[in-house]
Amino acid sequence: MTPPLAYLFDMDGLLLDSERIYGAVARDILVPQGFEVEAVDAFFLTMVGCSGAESVRRLEMFLGAGADVDGFNGAWHAEVAKRVGANVPLRPTVRDSVARLAGQGARMAVVTSTSGEAARRHLGGAGLLDHFEAVLGGDEVSARKPDPAPYVEAAALLGLAPDMCAAFEDSDRGITSAVHAGCRAVQVPDMRPADLPLPALGQLVAPDLATALEMVGAFAQRNVAE
Structure with missing residues (x-):
C-alpha cells in the first residue's frame, strides 16, 4: 500500500x-x-x-x-x-505514533473544531505542537465540520489534494467531513452513545491511532526497511 x-x-x-x-x-x-x-x-x-x-x-x-x-x-x-x-492527557498510542511519523519525515497537520489559538496552546502543552506543519482551528476555516471544508483547506495549506492525505477522526461529524473531502479516512471512536451505529460512509475503523496508521500504510516504508 x-x-x-x-x-x-x-x-x-x-x-x-x-x-x-x-x-x-x-x-x-x-x-x-x-x-x-x-x-x-x-x-x-x-x-x-x-x-x-x-x-x-x-x-x-x-x-x-x-x-x-x-x-x-x-x-x-x-x-x-x-x-x-x-495536565494535557493523550489518547492511547498517540505520542509514539506521532513521534514515529515525525521520525520518518511525514507531513502532518491538525484539523480541529477548537479555536486555533486554544488548539496550538493545548498541543504545545502536550508536547506535540512541533510535529505539525499546520494547525487549522474551527475559527480559521470557511465552514465547520461536518462540512468538508476543514479538510479541503488543511490539505490545501500543505499544497496537496485531499485524496493524497489520510485523515483521522473520532466523532461522526468529523469523519463525515474527512470522507466528503475525499481523504483516506479512518475513524477511531472515543466517547459516543453505546447504541449509536457508526455512520456508513466507507471509512475504515480502528481501536487506536497506531492501528489506524497501519491501516493506511503509514509505516510501510519503515517496515520494509526493517
Whole structure:
C-alpha cells in the first residue's frame, strides 16, 4: 500500500483525551444546580464534535428557558482550559505514533473544531505542537465540520489534494467531513452513545491511532526497511 503524502488529525478525542475533561466539568457545574448525572452525561455525548455555535444551540435546549447559557459556556470552557493546561492527557498510542511519523519525515497537520489559538496552546502543552506543519482551528476555516471544508483547506495549506492525505477522526461529524473531502479516512471512536451505529460512509475503523496508521500504510516504508 502506498503511504499517504500527509496525515491530517482531529485533536479532541483523537490526539488529546480532552473530551472526558469537558464531560467532567459539565457534571461539576450542572449537577449542583439540580441536573441528574445521567442526563448530563447523555447530553454531553450529543455535543462531541460540535462546533461552537452548534454547542450553544444545544445548550440552550438542554438548560432550558431563562438559563444563562453564555455564563455556563464561559465557566465551562475556562475550567476545561485550566484543567487541560495543568495536565494535557493523550489518547492511547498517540505520542509514539506521532513521534514515529515525525521520525520518518511525514507531513502532518491538525484539523480541529477548537479555536486555533486554544488548539496550538493545548498541543504545545502536550508536547506535540512541533510535529505539525499546520494547525487549522474551527475559527480559521470557511465552514465547520461536518462540512468538508476543514479538510479541503488543511490539505490545501500543505499544497496537496485531499485524496493524497489520510485523515483521522473520532466523532461522526468529523469523519463525515474527512470522507466528503475525499481523504483516506479512518475513524477511531472515543466517547459516543453505546447504541449509536457508526455512520456508513466507507471509512475504515480502528481501536487506536497506531492501528489506524497501519491501516493506511503509514509505516510501510519503515517496515520494509526493517
